[in-house]
Amino acid sequence: MDLVEAVRRRRTIRTYDPDRPLDPQLRDTILQTALRTPSAGHTQAVRLTCLTGPARERYWQLTAGDGPPDRWVRGMQAAPALVLVGTSERAYRDRYAEPDKGWAHDSDRWSAPYWWVDAGMVVQTLLLTATAYGVDSAFVGVPRPAQSAVSEAFALPRDEELVGLVTLGHRPAEHRPRPPGRARLPFADRIRHVDR
Numbered sequence: 723m724d725l726v727e728a729v730r731r732r733r734t735i736r737t738y739d740p741d742r743p744l745d746p747q748l749r750d751t752i753l754q755t756a757l758r759t760p761s762a763g764h765t766q767a768v769r770l771t772c773l774t775g776p777a778r779e780r781y782w783q784l785t786a787g788d789g790p791p792d793r794w795v796r797g798m799q800a801a802p803a804l805v806l807v808g809t810s811e812r813a814y815r816d817r818y819a820e821p822d823k824g825w826a827h828d829s830d831r832w833s834a835p836y837w838w839v840d841a842g843m844v845v846q847t848l849l850l851t852a853t854a855y856g857v858d859s860a861f862v863g864v865p866r867p868a869q870s871a872v873s874e875a876f877a878l879p880r881d882e883e884l885v886g887l888v889t890l891g892h893r894p895a896e897h898r899p900r901p902p903g904r905a906r907l908p909f910a911d912r913i914r915h916v917d918r
Contacts, residue, residue, distance in 0.1 A: 726773040728854040735858035737797035738891035756848035762836035767813030771806040799891035808882035809841040
């Protein structure tokens, strides 16, 4: 599938078939492709932690809250792979303090926090690559109250901040994605052309 088709077909899937595994080799291809995105200063500090098997169950225990899981959690729990996306502000600041950049004491030069920008590019590439390979996915946040427990449970580096979670798997055969709750804005409202 070409890129434009993958962009058009990509949907956020919140219900997975618990009886349909995800091929580990395909999963790793998707993860490795996601990390081929641009990186400010070639810092490469966006990390992916893939949770499978009992680690998935542990993640949901830490984040789903008390009481029985609701419909959304039940659907997401069935995904055979969960990918924690993390980034490190420290790694970017250290990289830009190196001699070829020389920004050690000049944080005002950042036009945006590129550790978050780069993480967004990795997530988008991950979602589109999954779609191109016929794998369903969703991106969701990691609940803020659970972030420390998640980081500790999965031994994430101390300087790694959680960006979110990507679920990977296959939707049930009878699953039909629900229509978006909001209509897309017209392109004319979101694209400007300036020629002088």
